[in-house]
Amino acid sequence: MTGLELDNISVWLNGQQILYDVSMSIKKGECVALLGPSGCGKTTTLRTIAGFIHPQSGDVRVAGKSCIGLAPNKRNMGLVFQDYALFPHMTVAQNVAYGLRMRKQTGPESDKLVKQFLEMVQLDHVGDRLPENLSGGQKQRVALARALVIKPDILLLDEPLGALDRKLRDQMQVELKQLQKQLGVTTIIVTHDQEEALSLADRVAVMFSGAIWEIGSPQALYDMPRHRDVMDFLGGSNLFNCCVTDVDDENATLSGPGGFQTVLKRGDLTLNEDVLVGIRPEHLSISIPNEADADKAPTLRGLVHETVYKGTLMEILIKTHDDHMFRASVSPRSISQAQITSGNPISLVLEKDYIRVFKS
Numbered sequence: 206m207t208g209l210e211l212d213n214i215s216v217w218l219n220g221q222q223i224l225y226d227v228s229m230s231i232k233k234g235e236c237v238a239l240l241g242p243s244g245c246g247k248t249t250t251l252r253t254i255a256g257f258i259h260p261q262s263g264d265v266r267v268a269g270k271s272c273i274g275l276a277p278n279k280r281n282m283g284l285v286f287q288d289y290a291l292f293p294h295m296t297v298a299q300n301v302a303y304g305l306r307m308r309k310q311t312g313p314e315s316d317k318l319v320k321q322f323l324e325m326v327q328l329d330h331v332g333d334r335l336p337e338n339l340s341g342g343q344k345q346r347v348a349l350a351r352a353l354v355i356k357p358d359i360l361l362l363d364e365p366l367g368a369l370d371r372k373l374r375d376q377m378q379v380e381l382k383q384l385q386k387q388l389g390v391t392t393i394i395v396t397h398d399q400e401e402a403l404s405l406a407d408r409v410a411v412m413f414s415g416a417i418w419e420i421g422s423p424q425a426l427y428d429m430p431r432h433r434d435v436m437d438f439l440g441g442s443n444l445f446n447c448c449v450t451d452v453d454d455e456n457a458t459l460s461g462p463g464g465f466q467t468v469l470k471r472g473d474l475t476l477n478e479d480v481l482v483g484i485r486p487e488h489l490s491i492s493i494p495n496e497a498d499a500d501k502a503p504t505l506r507g508l509v510h511e512t513v514y515k516g517t518l519m520e521i522l523i524k525t526h527d528d529h530m531f532r533a534s535v536s537p538r539s540i541s542q543a544q545i546t547s548g549n550p551i552s553l554v555l556e557k558d559y560i561r562v563f564k565s
Contacts, residue, residue, distance in 0.1 A: 210230050214228070215227075228263075238408075256282075357390065449477060467555070521535065
């Protein structure tokens with residue numbers, strides 16, 4: 206069953222077009238993240254769903270029914286903002302009960318729901334406190350309970366964890382995902398944090414310039430993006446130019462910097478065509494020159510330019526003889542065993558299954 210549909214939504218604000226024919230279908234109970242750089246239109250999309258912005262064309266449907274023309278408070282949607290937007294003069298319990306009160310739900314049944322959702326977010330012991338006496342994580346939980354207590358058809362989260370520190374954000378990601386699955390509420394989350402999108406969402410919609418460029422599961426988008434800009438934005442990547450130097454009926458040979466050469470399925474590649482090749486840093490491994498078997502895997506050769514220790518990973522920057530820079534992410538133990546130091550020659554072995562080819 207479909208929970209939410211966006212059908213060719215276009216939005217103009219102050220004489221400028223912000224959204225271009227945005228379409229998306231979200232299943233009931235699914236969590237979808239809108240991910241993209243600042244100004245790409247993700248928050249405008251969220252506000253259009255909520256009813257704060259009226260599209261010039263297109264439709265927003267919840268459970269098959271159009272919401273166009275309905276005021277925000279008539280759409281039965283819960284919202285959580287980055288700044289929490291809690292009422293400072295109300296206690297935690299009063300904040301959570303606010304949406305119920307606006308719907309004329311008061312009395313013992315309302316008190317029971319407030320208690321239930323405060324327990325759900327593990328805050329039943331702070332119901333009589335004011336927001337100023339809470340930590341950032343507790344405020345976020347109160348905002349979440351307030352959005353969920355009305356039992357919304359759609360939960361809208363606008364950078365919900367952006368104000369939290371790294372450790373608390375990681376903890377809240379786990380709690381939020383568990384809570385969303387437990388309640389089965391259809392959820393849209395807006396974020397510019399790639400890790401947050403990948404860890405929370407069932408699917409991720411990557412936006413650029415007011416349009417959805419690609420949507421899919423986190424793993425599919427990360428490992429097999431169809432667009433070079435999606436690969437470049439979503440995580441680290443090595444992107445480099447290659448030329449198709451040989452073709453037959455089934456295969457094509459690609460040649461590029463640092464002695465790179467590989468044979469891939471031809472597809473629609475043509476002889477002497479220039480293409481862009483991409484691979485993630487974690488899909489490169491290192492070996493001392495002459496130890497890598499070029500017949501088994503494509504390789505790049507160069508000199509170690511820099512090593513950067515990042516705890517569980519070590520990043521190696523390699524500069525090829527033709528001045529291309531590549532980045533590999535490997536375990537620090539492999540660095541120690543190989544005795545990699547700046548200026549030393551090195552070979553990178555590329556995992557063939559993770560090589561992506563983009564048309565120029």
